[in-house]
Amino acid sequence: MLSQKKLTSAFNLPIGSQIIGKWDRQRYTITRLLGKGAVGAVYLVKRDDGHLIALKISDQIASISSEINVLKKLTKVQGTSPGPSLFDVDDWISPTGENYPFYTMEYVKGERLDQFIQRRGMDWISLLFAQLLSELAKLHQAGFVLGDLKLENLIVTSDPIRLRFIDVGGVTLFGRSVKEYTEFYDRGYWQCGDRKAEPKYDLFSLAMVAIHCTYPKQFNKTDQPKQQLLAKLRQAKSLNRYQLFLERALLGRYKGCLEMKRDLEKHYLSRMSKNQKVILPSNHDQQTSWLEISIFSIISLITWLLAYLN
Amino acid sequence: MKQGKLKQILLITDGCSNQGEDPILVANYIQEQGITVNVIGVLDQGQTQSDSLSEVEAIATAGGGVCQLVYPQALSQTVQAVTRQAMTQTLQGVVNQELQQILGKDQTIEELPPEQRGEVIEVVEELTETSDLHLLVLVDTSASMQKKLITVKEALIDLSISMNSRVGDNQFAIYNFPGKKKPTSKVLDWSSKLNKLEAVFPKLTSGGMTPTGPALKEALYSFSQTGLLRSLRRNVEPEEADFGF
Numbered sequence: 293m294l295s296q297k298k299l300t301s302a303f304n305l306p307i308g309s310q311i312i313g314k315w316d317r318q319r320y321t322i323t324r325l326l327g328k329g330a331v332g333a334v335y336l337v338k339r340d341d342g343h344l345i346a347l348k349i350s351d352q353i354a355s356i357s358s359e360i361n362v363l364k365k366l367t368k369v370q371g372t373s374p375g376p377s378l379f380d381v382d383d384w385i386s387p388t389g390e391n392y393p394f395y396t397m398e399y400v401k402g403e404r405l406d407q408f409i410q411r412r413g414m415d416w417i418s419l420l421f422a423q424l425l426s427e428l429a430k431l432h433q434a435g436f437v438l439g440d441l442k443l444e445n446l447i448v449t450s451d452p453i454r455l456r457f458i459d460v461g462g463v464t465l466f467g468r469s470v471k472e473y474t475e476f477y478d479r480g481y482w483q484c485g486d487r488k489a490e491p492k493y494d495l496f497s498l499a500m501v502a503i504h505c506t507y508p509k510q511f512n513k514t515d516q517p518k519q520q521l522l523a524k525l526r527q528a529k530s531l532n533r534y535q536l537f538l539e540r541a542l543l544g545r546y547k548g549c550l551e552m553k554r555d556l557e558k559h560y561l562s563r564m565s566k567n568q569k570v571i572l573p574s575n576h577d578q579q580t581s582w583l584e585i586s587i588f589s590i591i592s593l594i595t596w597l598l599a600y601l602n
Numbered sequence: 603m604k605q606g607k608l609k610q611i612l613l614i615t616d617g618c619s620n621q622g623e624d625p626i627l628v629a630n631y632i633q634e635q636g637i638t639v640n641v642i643g644v645l646d647q648g649q650t651q652s653d654s655l656s657e658v659e660a661i662a663t664a665g666g667g668v669c670q671l672v673y674p675q676a677l678s679q680t681v682q683a684v685t686r687q688a689m690t691q692t693l694q695g696v697v698n699q700e701l702q703q704i705l706g707k708d709q710t711i712e713e714l715p716p717e718q719r720g721e722v723i724e725v726v727e728e729l730t731e732t733s734d735l736h737l738l739v740l741v742d743t744s745a746s747m748q749k750k751l752i753t754v755k756e757a758l759i760d761l762s763i764s765m766n767s768r769v770g771d772n773q774f775a776i777y778n779f780p781g782k783k784k785p786t787s788k789v790l791d792w793s794s795k796l797n798k799l800e801a802v803f804p805k806l807t808s809g810g811m812t813p814t815g816p817a818l819k820e821a822l823y824s825f826s827q828t829g830l831l832r833s834l835r836r837n838v839e840p841e842e843a844d845f846g847f
Contacts, residue, residue: 330683353723361723480764
């Protein structure tokens with residue numbers, strides 16, 4: 293939350309102006325504002341070498357330093373991280389002499405998940421969610437939850453098509469209270485649990501992402517939040533095919549990401565086979581192995597017979 | 603390692619005090635006792651943020667705390683954010699003092715190179731999560747708050763969800779002002795949960811009095827009554843040692 297007093301220059305930097313790092317003296321030219329969040333502002337900037345990258349600047353030293361710590365830890369998580377990669381960390385001294393910490397990171401280019409879904413259809417949900425879930429699983433394995441998982445923080449990149457997460461402000465160690473959250477996506481708000489960081493917290497938010505896609509204007513909480521959510525889910529026709537999985541995620545019935553991912557994949561593959569008569573890879577494997585076994589046994593039988601007859 | 607205790611007063615109001623002591627003076631005094639005063643100014647729909655609520659900012663500044671002006675619908679998120687931010691701020695202050703003792707007068711977290719700063723902030727974060735919190739909420743129940751009280755109640759229940767998801771222990775107390783015949787009355791005595799709040803939350807107190815100063819004084823008294831203040835004085839040295847590196 294930006295305090296009223298400090299609607300300062302750092303959050304309204306004009307296009308073309310430059311930020312120079314206090315420690316590294318690296319120069320960044322502001323190209324445009326990408327967004328303002330709870331902790332600060334994010335700009336698209338051009339580095340001196342011509343690269344377009346994202347720069348996040350803030351007046352809250354504790355929050356931004358903690359985000360930087362998280363980004364550093366994420367780079368140690370094996371394989372592709374769901375978050376953006378961190379480049380530089382520095383401070384900017386404004387013309388009025390205030391110290392603003394900032395960091396630069398990879399610019400994740402793409403469109404918002406809801407726009408993508410609108411264009412290409414609900415079928416994509418299972419694939420994109422399954423992808424995200426395997427990356428989430430890695431994060432969970434490293435002992436963190438994503439925390440502030442919401443539509444606004446999800447970008448679908450085009451080459452390759454992948455669902456990426458662009459704000460790590462909510463990433464929290466297991467067992468602690470979730471650092472940053474948004475009410476509509478928060479299980480505490482819907483009286484479906486507490487705010488302690490554990491895998492199920494993220495799965496609840498992920499289900500809310502799908503619900504938000506079908507209710508673009510969201511909806512207000514009533515006296516019976518949990519029942520209301522489940523009713524809203526049932527009423528959403530476009531979510532019918534995912535209802536079972538989303539309900540399980542909302543009610544905390546999945547122990548972890550991989551369990552939900554398996555369900556989504558099973559569903560996705562069975563739809564493929566129904567609609568397009570594609571043979572399921574798993575069944576295919578089974579068929580080949582059956583064939584192999586039978587061929588092998590026939591050959592051995594023949595060999596044995598030949599040997600016996602001779 | 604024994605963790606420190608953080609003591610906060612959260613004042614939720616929608617206007618100017620008009621009875622009793624100057625709340626800014628009282629807030630200053632409270633801060634001297636090692637207790638932070640945070641203020642949330644609740645705005646009416648359509649009210650611009652610069653109106654009559656300048657006293658609210660001044661109280662928070664005097665009390666060493668955080669001030670935030672909000673519309674009722676954003677109250678829940680604000681209450682928890684302000685509480686958390688004030689905890690971080692207090693702990694950052696403690697760490698800064700330590701840094702200055704070790705590294706010299708001008709050395710603060712802000713002045714550290716980013717690499718070391720990150721490590722210090724990790725310690726602050728750890729403390730924010732594990733410290734015990736004693737929070738006294740002071741709710742303005744004068745006539746103008748009428749339509750906002752249900753939202754305040756929900757926000758406080760929500761706050762306890764957030765705080766009880768932490769590792770550290772919590773104690774909450776709730777007072778409202780003006781009380782019946784007194785400046786302040788007790789809604790809920792020190793307890794670790796706020797789910798009882800549903801039943802006991804005060805109805806509106808009639809009358810146009812807003813005795814913010816006396817209410818703050820009463821809040822301070824409540825801290826000393828539970829022995830917190832005494833324990834603060836007694837433990838001042840060991841507690842500071844806990845926060846050191």
